[in-house]
Amino acid sequence: MTAQSRDAFEARLRQIGADRYHDKHPFHQQLHSGACTPEQVQAWVINRYYYQCSIPMKDAAFLSRCSDPDLRRAWRRRIEDHDGDPDPENGREGGIRRWLRLAEAVGLDPQYVASCEGVMPATRFAVDAYVRFVREAPFVAAVASSLTELFASGIHRQRIAGLLEHYDFATEETLAYFRRRLNEAPKDVAFGLSYVLDESVTKAQQDEAAAALTFKTDVLWAQLDALYSAYVAPGRIPPGAWKPGDGGARAEV
């Protein structure tokens, strides 16, 4: 089989997003249109935190396979963007702390959210599969799995606009996580995309990269399916997962 041209291969990767990215999931449509109950928003914040706080582990797994110091130096920023600095007063806050401010804004105890106690097993399975994939898959596939960022700025823009319009908790301050990702993600993805395009030379390598990106869209989609099933319809919350009214609400202030 002959390899695709660089342009055709890039178009193929972008089509994966057009077909399968989680901006098309009904949970997101409900969230962005203001149709989520406060409890559904809380469930989303609790479960999505598990993804957020696993991302630096995923990126460290990548670094740990990376013998080229230049590539490590370029990739390391992803960890810094999410984890921030040890002392946020004198350094970067980082995406994880921004997410916990959102948690507080939607009425959750940030410590409860950070404990990951109420996270659904299905969320963990999907997210842990992603970390494992980046640790174990062929190197270029590991990079390719990050390319969902190609599709992220659209959903972040929709989300910021939709949440600001429809929910009282939403302010520029509480949505800082998404606003910030609008700046960070494009830098990351430009680097990742050109790496994948450059290094996927044979048809087999291109197929492997496309499969990795497809896998990643599955990781994102599966999280929303689990959320929908538990907290929207049929609304069957799995054993042990967070229930509205149980722990996690902020004490009244």
Place this chain on the structure above:
Amino acid sequence: MTAQSRDAFEARLRQIGADRYHDKHPFHQQLHSGACTPEQVQAWVINRYYYQCSIPMKDAAFLSRCSDPDLRRAWRRRIEDHDGDPDPENGREGGIRRWLRLAEAVGLDPQYVASCEGVMPATRFAVDAYVRFVREAPFVAAVASSLTELFASGIHRQRIAGLLEHYDFATEETLAYFRRRLNEAPKDVAFGLSYVLDESVTKAQQDEAAAALTFKTDVLWAQLDALYSAYVAPGRIPPGAWKPGDGGARAEV
């Protein structure tokens, strides 16, 4: 079996250094006393580079297992200290680049050294075993394996003094790597030591931590045994490894 007291356990860890740390290896004694030929110094710089440039991969392997953002934020500095920033003119140089300046000072082409082409297989086996250990061993054992840093400031001080006294290539500038580690390593090790002392509660956990530190001293010692065997006595350089006079010397200037 009862666990050791915190003090007795710390003393046991320190005794491992007193018995087995590579400051006692004859290669280091020869190096620090000025008895190494220029070629022996070069062989050391080439092989030790492989260790240096694998350390960030080891630390990233640790981060990738680390679900606590605070611990990740504290540990991440190790990667930054070694890799430095993407643009060293506007950021940190990092230990790897400092090591390449040392390579240049001892008459090697830094690009050759950075290629790792002439590194002995025995060096790779030992160093790769360390990265793998940190990826796979129990979590506290992974931390404990970093505690050879407890013993590092003594050897760095001896080395700086010995090299400055005995070798023309040695200046504060070319030995910046070691001078810098005198500042960096104590911060790292204070954190690692209290973590290991706090988390090793049972006798079995203490034994595991002690075994991890012993393993790490083996990793360091084996590198010097290989160096000695190849470049000192009997002087049998393994197939494919760097030979004095073959590539790697800097073009005359």
